[in-house]
Amino acid sequence: MDLFDYSLFISAIRMVSPILLAALGGALCARVGIFNVGLEGLILAGAFSAIVGNHYSGSVFVAVLSGAAGAVLVSLLFGIVTIKFKANAIVAGIAVNFLVLGLTTFLLRALFDVKGAYYDKNMEGLPKWDIPLIEHIPVIGKLISGHSPLVYIAFLAAILLYVYLYRTVAGFRLLAVGKNLSASKSMGLKVTAIQYGAVLMSGVLCGLAGAQLSLGQVTMFTEGMTAGRGFIALVAMMLGQSHPIGILGSSMLFGLMDALSVRLQGFSVPTQFTAMLPYLITIIAMFFLKDKGSDSQLSGQQSTR
């Protein structure tokens, strides 16, 4: 078995998409001054409601929609608590993670009467799209073609978000809210509406990430199946400086490492060190990055009171 081969990169691209989607969602929140630690919970909510939608409707399309809807509901709760009731976003995010982990496991028992994991062989997973012309290009073809639609949506979302943030007026307004809340308010921007919009959109993106997790590879839901991906996404967001293209790069890097650490299990390299790499790289990068997150509202010591 080779360390680097085709299948490594193909699986890397597959693993990128949930991280990328969630990191973009986190970046949207960060850009309006809300540090969203609840990504993990949002993805898990998406993964679970996607399976629920799949179970009751039998349609993959409805499943993806309900995955997004489930995560949006949770993000709405998060938004109300942080924006309207001025809760500390970090505390609320941690609470969301606890809440969703408990709720999904609980509902797994209540709805499907199973513990641990729910799997039904009749459930249909996400289709694999073969892109007409590209699939025949020798090397790149196999790499780019044959993924689930959500993988393409993830990459598209990064580009769209870039265009939105840096090429449209609405995007500039959103950035303004994150730069200086009171100044934007005094300019007459609908600050609250923009913040809610960002939080709900991050719910949609995390919901899609969850749907890719539960419907993408094997169609099943397991308790806590996000396994820290939400936090990896958070780290990808930090390393990418909340910039869509930066996040695209950092997510690809982390996806590759994820795939690599699976691969390395076959070699006698301690997997702990490969798993550690994303965090170490991000810490080291923070020494060099200009914007250490101090540019936005996140700055200043977060007092608990």
Next chain:
Amino acid sequence: MKLQRILQQSFKSLAQPLLAVLIGILTGALAISFIGESVWDTYKVMWNGAFGSFYFVTATLARATPIIFIGVGLALAFRAGVFNLGAEGQMVLGAVAAALAALFIPGPGIVKILSALAAGILAGGLWALLAAWMEARFKIQLLISTLLLNYVAVLFAGYLVAQPFQDKTGSAALAQTSMLGQAAWLPKLFPGMSLHFGFIMAIICAIILYFILRFTSAGYEVRMLGHNPFFAEYGGINKTKVLFVSMFFSGGIAGLAGTAEVLGSQYRYVEGALTVPGYAWTGLMAALLANSNPLGTAVAAILLAALQTGAMGMERNTEVPLEIASVIQGVLILFISAKFTFNWWNLRKKAGAANGSV
């Protein structure tokens, strides 16, 4: 008049937690009835699982031990206005350092225990200090760096017990160190119960910290920095020094949480034994629930532990799954963190009055 004001104030500060607890209980009731069980009976079983007999009370207190340590340590950092999210990594490094010290430092039991305690505090404290140094020297946000360092610490500890220090004696190759010699064990408080001496240490720790914060000048500096960093600096408080000291002890106490678990309950470092039950996050919640008052944090930690042991009892005896505890816990903390006290209500009324409409 004064009494009335005190009553009013204490009502105000208590109203929010009470309301949150109420909402948490209601959510739990909703979930229980959704599954088709009797709400009253289920809650009764849950209560019995946490406090039903002497045995269950001690089990609850044993579970609360690491949570108290973590919560108290975090309370110190929060009081200084430092958002330390790295308790998990600090605890795990403390635990693994303590286990190795107790295994490899020669001498009688008491020497082993003391050196394990020192190793635990040092490992946790220095790990926290690293984040404080990066904040002070390079302006890397502590909030983010502590979160990142958690993973590095947990994975590194996992490596240590999976590779160089793995217990090779057992038949199954589990990721854990060898068992400590019996001399290095912390004594149990009651024979046959899981409650160990670590609980006493945790309570003492909370009391000492309460007095330091309340009555000493160092405590005053810490609180001042948390309340108003600009005023504190203006008043001649060395911000960096307070940051370093409070982070070192915050991490050190988190390290003690791991140490006490290793010496008092597992007698070895087992991978996942500290991270899977979510002690660090629960401790964070306890500190927040109590508004970073060390004594209140200890009480909140015991209550949260009771919620968890109660839920375990409930799962043994009813059809309701254990996870209801994390649902209740999540709702509880969500509504406690929300600042929708009656201030919000009053503000709206005031705003209405100002506009001339009620």
